[in-house]
Every structure is written in structure tokens, then in C-alpha cells.
Amino acid sequence: MPKMIVSIDEVVIKEVQLTKDRTTLGRRPYNDIVIDNLAISGEHAAITMNGSEVVLEDLNSTNGTYVNGRAVKKQQLQNGDGIEIGKYKIRFVSEVASDAFDKTQVFKARPTVQASPASFAPTDLGGGGPMHLAEGAGSSAATASIKVLSGAAAGREVPLTKVVTTIGKPAIAVAAITKRQHSYVVHHVEGGGNPSLNGAPFGPNPLPLKNGDVIELAGTRMQFVQA
Numbered sequence: 001m002p003k004m005i006v007s008i009d010e011v012v013i014k015e016v017q018l019t020k021d022r023t024t025l026g027r028r029p030y031n032d033i034v035i036d037n038l039a040i041s042g043e044h045a046a047i048t049m050n051g052s053e054v055v056l057e058d059l060n061s062t063n064g065t066y067v068n069g070r071a072v073k074k075q076q077l078q079n080g081d082g083i084e085i086g087k088y089k090i091r092f093v094s095e096v097a098s099d100a101f102d103k104t105q106v107f108k109a110r111p112t113v114q115a116s117p118a119s120f121a122p123t124d125l126g127g128g129g130p131m132h133l134a135e136g137a138g139s140s141a142a143t144a145s146i147k148v149l150s151g152a153a154a155g156r157e158v159p160l161t162k163v164v165t166t167i168g169k170p171a172i173a174v175a176a177i178t179k180r181q182h183s184y185v186v187h188h189v190e191g192g193g194n195p196s197l198n199g200a201p202f203g204p205n206p207l208p209l210k211n212g213d214v215i216e217l218a219g220t221r222m223q224f225v226q227a
Contacts, residue, residue, distance in 0.1 A: 002017075004083075007089050008088050011187070012163070023047040025044050026045070036191045037086055043059045044061045054077045056074070056075055065085055146160065146224060147223045148222055149223055164178050168217050168218060172193060174188075174190045174191055185207060187202070191218075195215070195216065197209075
């Protein structure tokens with residue numbers, strides 16, 4: 001199944017399976033793929049599928065859509081094409097190539113963030129809408145986890161089995177926890193939510209995590225647990 005791998009500053013934040021004939025991308029919450037950033041237009045681009053053909057179309061966005069460094073209005077995508085929208089980079093992986101990637105690269109075929117506003121929501125982790133935990137690309141043995149301390153899912157523990165795990169409420173507040181060679185870091189990806197680490201606000205710059213650290217995002221408190 002074709003998919004789009006979304007990253008910013010070389011950190012993967014979403015892996016989106018293309019499951020619909022037409023998938024929209026933009027800043028507004030009704031889009032199938034929501035990127036809450038002012039550089040992204042409300043309805044920025046659309047991806048249409050017709051059999052094995054996947055076409056990207058810019059929807060008269062303010063800042064344009066680029067494929068492999070070239071501004072485009074409408075273009076058929078090929079495996080490995082790099083799409084640039086604002087500061088975000090999106091890599092297109094076709095259905096055929098996806099199988100090969102599973103054997104040789106870190107990307108997995110299992111869905112993480114579906115191409116739908118509902119996306120992957122294992123449970124409601126707090127008030128004001130579902131809090132999402134979505135694993136990104138890359139796999140490794142689980143050596144750490146996130147334990148939910150507040151909200152409807154208090155007590156639930158989610159192993160960090162991927163290189164990147166996103167937490168939060170899409171279009172409201174999203175942060176990402178990234179596994180490095182010998183450590184984990186957290187950074188704010190999009191939205192507000194007043195994210196804090198042990199009571200101190202944090203932003204887009206990665207901060208190291210240590211066992212027992214408490215992350216608060218959009219009113220939900222979570223604890224980083226590392227064996």
C-alpha cells in the first residue's frame with residue numbers, strides 16, 4: 001500500500017497509509033493529513049490514486065508544493081520522490097517499493113497514522129478529544145515506555161518500540177519522542193498544548209529524556225520510563 005513518510009528537521013513524525021482515492025493535506029482539521037503550521041495552506045494539496053498511479057496536485061496553496069526541489073501544480077509520483085511543503089519533507093513510498101523497504105530498511109508496513117482525521121487512536125488519554133500515540137518509522141527492541149498518569153487511560157503503559165513515537169492530539173498539540181543510539185529525546189512538533197518536561201516548557205529543539213521524567217501535553221501527564 002502506498003504511503004507518505006512525513007518528517008521535519010530529519011525527524012519522522014508521521015507515516016501515513018494512502019487508503020483513499022483522494023487524500024487531502026493541509027492546515028485545517030478536516031483534511032485527511034493535518035499539518036498545523038502557518039506555512040501550510042488550509043487546503044494545501046491533494047493526492048489521488050487511480051490503480052497504481054498516484055498523483056499529487058497543489059490546490060493553489062500560498063507557499064507552493066515542491067517535488068524533488070521543483071515547484072509543481074500537478075505531478076505523478078514515483079517511488080522515493082521527495083515532497084517539500086513549508087519546512088516539512090514528505091517521502092513517497094509506492095506499494096511495490098514498500099515490500100522491498102520492509103526487507104532492507106527501517107520502515108515497516110504496519111499502519112501507524114492512517115490517512116484519516118481519526119487516524120490511529122488507541123484510546124482517549126485526556127479531555128478535549130482523543131490523545132494519540134502513533135509509532136513512526138523504524139524498529140528496535142523496546143527499552144523504554146510512556147506511562148499515562150492522568151485522563152481516561154491513566155495507568156496505561158505504551159512501549160516505545162519504534163524510532164519515533166508521536167504523542168498528542170492532531171491539529172491541537174503533537175510532540176515526538178525519538179530513540180537515538182543510547183538515549184531518547186522529546187520535542188514539540190505542532191500545535192499549542194503548553195508542552196512541558198518536569199514542569200519546564202519545551203519547544204522544537206530536542207531535549208534528552210531520563211527515567212522518571214514527566215511530560216505534560218494538552219492537559220495529559222505522561223511519565224517516561226526506561227529500564
